[in-house]
Amino acid sequence: MNLNHFGQKNKQLQQLLAQSTHWQRLTNCLKQELPASMRPHFNVACVRDGCLVVIAYNSMAASRLRMVLPALLPQLQLIDGTVGSVKVKVQPPDLKPEVVKQASLGPEARSALSRSAQALAHHPELAAALRRLSEKNI
Structure with missing residues (x-):
């Protein structure tokens, strides 16, 4: 399904697709610069008031990201010049408990x-x- 086709007709969808692509580029930039062991443990959430919000899936990843991300700010600013700071939040992934039939x-x-x-x-x-x-x- 090509959402870009629908985005041409709907301005709101076009804007959402552009935002999603932008955040994906930021995520890819971070994942390329960080060690492979950290890549599956975070994702870019958004850019709010010049602050890049990164969601870490556990506190250990959040701690490492808080140490490393400020040094990556210049690379991030090449993609988005409005990014002036980085904030890391912890949000565990939604894991659905396995249903055991009884x-x-x-x-x-x-x-x-x-x-x-x-x-x-x-x-x-x-x-x-x-x-x-x-x-x-x-």
Whole structure:
């Protein structure tokens, strides 16, 4: 899907795409200048009132970025002349907890499935599926 095509017709979308591209260039600049071990632990959020806001995903990365980023300010200013300072904020990534299914069939449910499988002998595929389900230990 080419969003630039839609951006030609919609000025707000065009502006958002331009901002996104700009922030991506800033992110790429930082990631090229920093050690490979730090690259996956941060992202550029925005430029607000001349301050480049960088989001670190943990406090260790934030500490290292706070030490290193001021020295990279001249390279960042080549991309965006309005950047006068850098601020690092910590925001852990949204990790969705793994859902553990705890469903189980009791003895009565297994018995009912088994009886249903016997009663549906004239539908062999359905009967076999019910029989397998009644035998599963879930």
